Amino acid sequence: MSDLLERLRGRGWRMTAQRRVVAEVLDGEHVHLTADEVHARAVAKLPEISRATVYNTLGELVSLGEVLEVATDKRAKRYDPNAHRPHHHLVCARCGAIRDVHPDGNPLADLPESERFGFMVSDVEVTYRGVCPNCAAA
Amino acid sequence: MSDLLERLRGRGWRMTAQRRVVAEVLDGEHVHLTADEVHARAVAKLPEISRATVYNTLGELVSLGEVLEVATDKRAKRYDPNAHRPHHHLVCARCGAIRDVHPDGNPLADLPESERFGFMVSDVEVTYRGVCPNCAAA
DNA sequence: CGCCACATTGGACTTTGTCCAAGTAAGGGG
DNA sequence: CCCCTTACTTGGACAAAGTCCAATGTGGCG
Ligand SMILES: [Mn+2]
Ligand SMILES: [Mn+2]
Ligand SMILES: [Zn+2]
Ligand SMILES: [Zn+2]
Numbered sequence: 001m002s003d004l005l006e007r008l009r010g011r012g013w014r015m016t017a018q019r020r021v022v023a024e025v026l027d028g029e030h031v032h033l034t035a036d037e038v039h040a041r042a043v044a045k046l047p048e049i050s051r052a053t054v055y056n057t058l059g060e061l062v063s064l065g066e067v068l069e070v071a072t073d074k075r076a077k078r079y080d081p082n083a084h085r086p087h088h089h090l091v092c093a094r095c096g097a098i099r100d101v102h103p104d105g106n107p108l109a110d111l112p113e114s115e116r117f118g119f120m121v122s123d124v125e126v127t128y129r130g131v132c133p134n135c136a137a138a
Numbered sequence: 139m140s141d142l143l144e145r146l147r148g149r150g151w152r153m154t155a156q157r158r159v160v161a162e163v164l165d166g167e168h169v170h171l172t173a174d175e176v177h178a179r180a181v182a183k184l185p186e187i188s189r190a191t192v193y194n195t196l197g198e199l200v201s202l203g204e205v206l207e208v209a210t211d212k213r214a215k216r217y218d219p220n221a222h223r224p225h226h227h228l229v230c231a232r233c234g235a236i237r238d239v240h241p242d243g244n245p246l247a248d249l250p251e252s253e254r255f256g257f258m259v260s261d262v263e264v265t266y267r268g269v270c271p272n273c274a275a276a
Numbered sequence: 277c278g279c280c281a282c283a284t285t286g287g288a289c290t291t292t293g294t295c296c297a298a299g300t301a302a303g304g305g306g
Numbered sequence: 307c308c309c310c311t312t313a314c315t316t317g318g319a320c321a322a323a324g325t326c327c328a329a330t331g332t333g334g335c336g
Contacts, residue, residue, distance in 0.1 A: 014302050014313060036292075050316050055293070074209045075324095076292060090249075090257055099255050103248040110241040111228075111266055117237050119228055121268035128249055129263070133256035152282065152333050174323075188285050193324065213293095214323060 004066060004081075011064065021046045022057045026067065026081040032089070032098045034076035072098055072127055088125070092132035101128065142204060142219075149202065159184045160195045164205065164219040170227075170236045172214035210236055210265055226263070230270035239266065 004023050009015060025033070025041045033041070039054040058079050061067035068080040072091045078098070087100045107124045142161050147153060163171070163179045171179070177192040196217050199205035206218040210229045216236070225238045245262045 016302075016314065018315070034292085048316085051293090052295085052317075053315055056315085069212060071209045071212045074207060074215050077212050090253075090255065090259065092257065093260075099257075101249060101253045101255075103245065103253065104250060105243070105245075105248040107241065107243075107245055107248075107264060108266075110243045110245075111239060112242060115228075115239045115241065116268075117228065117239075118271035118274075119230065119237075119266075119268040120274060121228065121266050122231075123267040125265045125267070126245060127263045128246075128257075128259050129261040130254075130257040130259035136256075136258060154283065154333075156284070172323085186285085189324090190286075190326085191284055194284085 007066065008064075017046055018042075018049050018053045019057055021049060022054060022061075026061075026079065028081075030099055031082075032070060032072065032078040032080050034078055036076065038079060070125070088127065090128040090130065092135055093129050094131055094135040097132045097134070145204070146202075155184055156180075156187050156191045157195055159187060160192060160199075164199075164217065166219075168237055169220075170208060170210065170216040170218050172216055174214065176217060208263075226265065228266040228268065230273055231267050232269055232273040235270045235272070 005015065005020065008019070008023075013019065021042045022038060024045065025038050035055055035058055036051075038058065039049070039051050042049045042054055058067065062069055062079070066081070066083055068083045070078045070080050070089060072078060072089050073096060082100060087102050090099045090101045091097070103126065107126055108121065111121060111124075142164075143153065143158065146157070146161075151157065159180045160176060162183065163176050173193055173196055174189075176196065177187070177189050180187045180192060196205065200207055200217070204219070204221055206221045208216045208218050208227060210216060210227050211234060220238060225240050228237045228239045229235070241264065245264055246259065249259060249262075
């Protein structure tokens with residue numbers, strides 16, 4: 001994630017403690033946190049960071065394409081730092097656990113012309129739902 | 139949609155003016171309204187209907203499987219009365235217009251065992267995004 | 277018709293997110 | 307190395323979306 005910090009510096013961002021902490025929180029595999037979860041973890045490292053700054057920073061990262069917004073649950077938006085490798089999501093319907101997945105095939109190609117209604121279709125988001133091994137065992 | 143009212147009566151629902159109005163509002167093709175939009179249209183037909191009743195009724199319809207919740211935008215949930223024919227959605231990124239679509243192929247089959255992480259995968263939701271003809275013209 | 281379990285209501289409350297005016301500090305120029 | 311400019315941060319007010327509840331109303335059976 002320090003490459004992210006490099007890229008941001010390159011884009012003229014001022015490097016603040018707050019932005020460094022948000023970037024740190026968004027590091028790792030299968031990370032799909034809500035804004036408030038990001039804030040809670042950021043506060044653990046930098047107690048005075050505000051909710052507004054977390055929202056601002058996440059919004060900026062999204063508009064730079066460094067982080068994706070995903071709508072896997074129907075409540076809060078989740079922020080996905082894995083923006084550079086296209087992927088989809090597998091969500092546990094019971095506990096909400098989220099995994100990145102890489103299905104075969106190209107769902108864009110599966111949408112025939114007759115089903116496009118004149119739209120310029122550019123993107124597709126696929127969410128698989130099921131029950132994770134943990135929840136199935138319980 | 140009067141088949142819906144029949145089915146509900148069969149399930150022991152009391153037939154109230156409010157429930158009839160909500161069912162009426164949810165009639166038609168490509169209908170994907172937010173709860174507040176449902177409420178606004180219901181009020182036009184029955185001015186004293188409350189927001190709480192609209193939320194209650196929508197929730198009941200969803201848990202009976204008569205209506206689907208879809209999360210095509212990242213703001214309010216949308217309610218989809220087309221619950222009995224499986225389909226996916228095509229959304230305009232500019233104006234939010236939503237169309238039902240029926241892609242070829244079965245995306246569930248495209249998720250290899252090695253990408254299932256032990257989940258029992260039962261469902262998949264596909265959202266295509268693009269620009270509708272109207273917005274492209276403007 | 278009368279009853280009562282179920283349904284509806286309005287408002288308070290929660291969650292998620294946005295906005296703003298005032299204060300703070302990054303970092304380039306001197 | 308310090309100062310100044312300007313971008314950044316902050317807390318709190320506000321808004322939108324949704325939940326909950328005690329009081330009230332009513333569908334439909336007997
Ligand atoms: Mn992801
Ligand atoms: Mn639909
Ligand atoms: Zn689970
Ligand atoms: Zn459009």
